[in-house]
Amino acid sequence: MSKQIRAVSLISGGLDSMLATKAIMEQGVHVEGINFFTGFCVEGHTHAIRKKDKDKPKRNNSLWVAETLGIKLHIIDIIEEYKDVLINPKHGYGANMNPCLDCKVFMVKKAKQWMEENDFDFIITGEVMGQRPMSQRRETMPIISEESGADDRLVRPLCAQSLPATLPEREGWIHRDQLFDFSGRGRKPQMALANEYGFTDYSQPAGGCCFLTDESYSKKLVDLWKARGEKEYDLDDVMLLKVGRHIRPSQNYKVIVAREDGEARFMQGYKKAYINMNCESHRGPLALVEGTPSAEDLHVAAQIVARYGQGRDADLVDVTVRDVSGNESTLQVKPMGVDELPKEWFI
Numbered sequence: 001m002s003k004q005i006r007a008v009s010l011i012s013g014g015l016d017s018m019l020a021t022k023a024i025m026e027q028g029v030h031v032e033g034i035n036f037f038t039g040f041c042v043e044g045h046t047h048a049i050r051k052k053d054k055d056k057p058k059r060n061n062s063l064w065v066a067e068t069l070g071i072k073l074h075i076i077d078i079i080e081e082y083k084d085v086l087i088n089p090k091h092g093y094g095a096n097m098n099p100c101l102d103c104k105v106f107m108v109k110k111a112k113q114w115m116e117e118n119d120f121d122f123i124i125t126g127e128v129m130g131q132r133p134m135s136q137r138r139e140t141m142p143i144i145s146e147e148s149g150a151d152d153r154l155v156r157p158l159c160a161q162s163l164p165a166t167l168p169e170r171e172g173w174i175h176r177d178q179l180f181d182f183s184g185r186g187r188k189p190q191m192a193l194a195n196e197y198g199f200t201d202y203s204q205p206a207g208g209c210c211f212l213t214d215e216s217y218s219k220k221l222v223d224l225w226k227a228r229g230e231k232e233y234d235l236d237d238v239m240l241l242k243v244g245r246h247i248r249p250s251q252n253y254k255v256i257v258a259r260e261d262g263e264a265r266f267m268q269g270y271k272k273a274y275i276n277m278n279c280e281s282h283r284g285p286l287a288l289v290e291g292t293p294s295a296e297d298l299h300v301a302a303q304i305v306a307r308y309g310q311g312r313d314a315d316l317v318d319v320t321v322r323d324v325s326g327n328e329s330t331l332q333v334k335p336m337g338v339d340e341l342p343k344e345w346f347i
């Protein structure tokens with residue numbers, strides 16, 4: 001009996017990786033998925049806590065794709081390893097803080113390592129030539145293959161016919177005429193293929209789950225590094241940059257103000273790690289204070305918190321302040337007016 005050919009597919013949770021995986025499965029190859037957790041790709045996180053996203057699916061799209069395809073999914077935590085990719089990208093950043101090319105090289109390299117350790121034969125990605133301005137260009141695709149060490153064991157089913165034949169094609173493990181030549185940023189060919197495969201409830205084709213491509217998120221990350229004087233972060237930082245209004249009155253501290261109840265509930269989990277405050281005399285939001293604020297700074301922070309509560313028009317508002325040990329004090333402050341909140345304080 002001939003050996004069962006096995007491939008590992010990088011599953012992002014989007015439509016492209018789903019289609020690429022299905023295309024190889026259709027050729028009788030055993031496929032398992034792999035998803036790398038960086039901390040920056042938790043697309044369901046904000047959907048779950050924000051009211052404006054209440055109609056969006058509350059799911060991990062990578063797990064959903066694997067379940068839909070009927071394949072095993074291996075989720076691998078690379079938070080610590082990924083830091084060097086983000087902080088020191090050899091090929092630089094995209095439009096925001098996304099190190100797209102370095103990221104793809106790194107993930108394919110990790111997939112190659114997994115492939116070898118588990119006796120698999122090749123790697124699948126959902127890349128489409130011309131779709132991403134940094135990592136998916138004709139001139140950059142060979143860089144991913146070479147620098148990752150995957151070389152011609154990296155198969156891109158959706159644009160394979162526009163690329164040189166890979167080892168799996170030359171060996172007859174898969175057939176080139178059953179692969180595709182999609183290109184460009186348009187998604188009509190992918191959506192037509194999805195319809196052919198019977199996929200309907202998939203993640204929005206133009207969407208992505210990397211917060212580093214988001215301009216607002218990227219500004220908050222750069223601000224964090226600037227305030228700390230070093231490019232460093234942990235998972236709590238990553239998560240908190242996704243929620244609340246971030247207001248920095250001074251270099252030594254910032255205030256994160258919950259915008260709605262869902263964010264406030266999420267931020268409750270950080271009350272033992274940060275100075276926190278909320279309005280006592282009126283209904284108002286929870287806020288976290290990051291940094292090393294002085295007593296005067298805390299007074300300003302309390303005025304900001306009061307501004308976003310129901311006592312914004314009151315003469316004075318009582319604000320409860322708790323330190324990381326849980327000790328409480330009360331500040332009586334005049335809510336800061338809209339005109340008193342400089343635009344440059346908002347990150």
